[in-house]
Amino acid sequence: MIKIAVPNKGGLFGPTLELLSECGYHIKKSEKALTCIDHKNNVEFYFIRASDIPMYLSAGIIDIGITGIDFCVERQSKAVKVLDLNFGHSKLCVAVPNESEITSQDEIQNLRIATSFVNTTQAFFAGKNNTTVELEGAVEISVKLGISDAIVDIVETGSSIKQAGLRIIGEPMSYSNAAIFTRPEYKENDEIKKLTSRVAGKIVASQFVMIEYDAPKAVSEKACQLTPGIKSPTITPLKDTSWVAVKSMIEQDKVNEVMDQLESLGCEGIYTTKILSARI
Numbered sequence: 001m002i003k004i005a006v007p008n009k010g011g012l013f014g015p016t017l018e019l020l021s022e023c024g025y026h027i028k029k030s031e032k033a034l035t036c037i038d039h040k041n042n043v044e045f046y047f048i049r050a051s052d053i054p055m056y057l058s059a060g061i062i063d064i065g066i067t068g069i070d071f072c073v074e075r076q077s078k079a080v081k082v083l084d085l086n087f088g089h090s091k092l093c094v095a096v097p098n099e100s101e102i103t104s105q106d107e108i109q110n111l112r113i114a115t116s117f118v119n120t121t122q123a124f125f126a127g128k129n130n131t132t133v134e135l136e137g138a139v140e141i142s143v144k145l146g147i148s149d150a151i152v153d154i155v156e157t158g159s160s161i162k163q164a165g166l167r168i169i170g171e172p173m174s175y176s177n178a179a180i181f182t183r184p185e186y187k188e189n190d191e192i193k194k195l196t197s198r199v200a201g202k203i204v205a206s207q208f209v210m211i212e213y214d215a216p217k218a219v220s221e222k223a224c225q226l227t228p229g230i231k232s233p234t235i236t237p238l239k240d241t242s243w244v245a246v247k248s249m250i251e252q253d254k255v256n257e258v259m260d261q262l263e264s265l266g267c268e269g270i271y272t273t274k275i276l277s278a279r280i
């Protein structure tokens with residue numbers, strides 16, 4: 001039975017469970033549960049802190065894990081990333097109090113920096129004689145409480161930083177998102193290949209929609225250029241031989257623009273449908 005570690009709480013918990021369920025895995029976390037078995041897929045799920053998952057993978061104890069890239073870097077894990085996921089996007093930033101005179105990261109010297117990312121912070125500020133203050137969370141409040149002069153923390157919307165009276169200095173130190181990782185020796189295993197191709201299918205599906213429309217034969221070539229599909233669009237003859245029906249996959253972010261252009265070409269009955277899963 002393969003062992004898959006998933007975050008037991010925090011921002012990655014919900015999206016991870018939803019993704020695995022949509023990919024046909026039977027995963028359910030009852031309160032306080034630490035494991036759950038999916039007999040049909042021959043998988044045992046372990047509910048672990050997202051920041052500890054890299055260590056279990058590195059040690060070869062867990063076969064597959066879903067966690068943040070930032071945690072893998074921080075834990076200097078030997079885990080191998082096999083697929084980026086479309087959630088858990090964040091950036092690691094340096095911030096100082098609004099009233100501070102510091103304007104660049106180079107000026108962060110001889111200071112106390114509070115963070116949950118101690119290794120990453122020390123490596124970034126190597127040789128600058130800063131002291132790191134390790135905190136589990138709510139790092140933003142540490143400046144006001146007098147134990148730090150600056151922080152290094154995850155920023156998403158920036159509202160936590162703002163509320164704490166801090167401002168970001170310079171560019172983010174690094175960017176992160178959730179990803180599927182394996183233990184080093186497991187990369188070529190059939191189970192990881194099955195999981196990644198199912199998940200990749202879901203991610204692709206969310207990036208495309210199916211578009212269908214009727215096109216006057218005279219403009220069908222032009223219409224097909226707007227909707228070329230993956231290989232090529234499906235064209236079906238209609239009873240009215242001066243028209244054809246066209247069906248094609250298009251990128252979600254182009255839908256409205258393409259629909260406008262099809263309409264101005266004279267196409268009719270244009271509609272889109274969601275794709276639930278895809279292998280392309």
Ligand SMILES: Nc1ncnc2c1ncn2[C@@H]1O[C@H](COP(=O)(O)OP(=O)(O)OP(=O)(O)O)[C@@H](O)[C@H]1O
Binds near residue numbers: 009051069091
């Ligand atoms: N506000 C956020 N928005 C998006 N991604 C985030 C946010 N906070 C953290 N992350 C990312 O999600 C991953 C898990 O972080 P999270 O803070 O949810 O876990 P945790 O610290 O274990 O849980 P908790 O904060 O509930 O104790 C990290 O890779 C991080 O980069």
Ligand SMILES: O=P(O)(O)OC[C@H]1O[C@H](OP(=O)(O)OP(=O)(O)O)[C@H](O)[C@@H]1O
Binds near residue numbers: 137156
């Ligand atoms: O830029 P924002 O949208 O405000 O998000 C960033 C905040 O989200 C995370 O905190 P979380 O809720 O995980 O709490 P924690 O600090 O206890 O980890 C992170 O550590 C920041 O504090």
Ligand SMILES: [Mg+2]
Binds near residue numbers: 010137
């Ligand atoms: Mg957190």
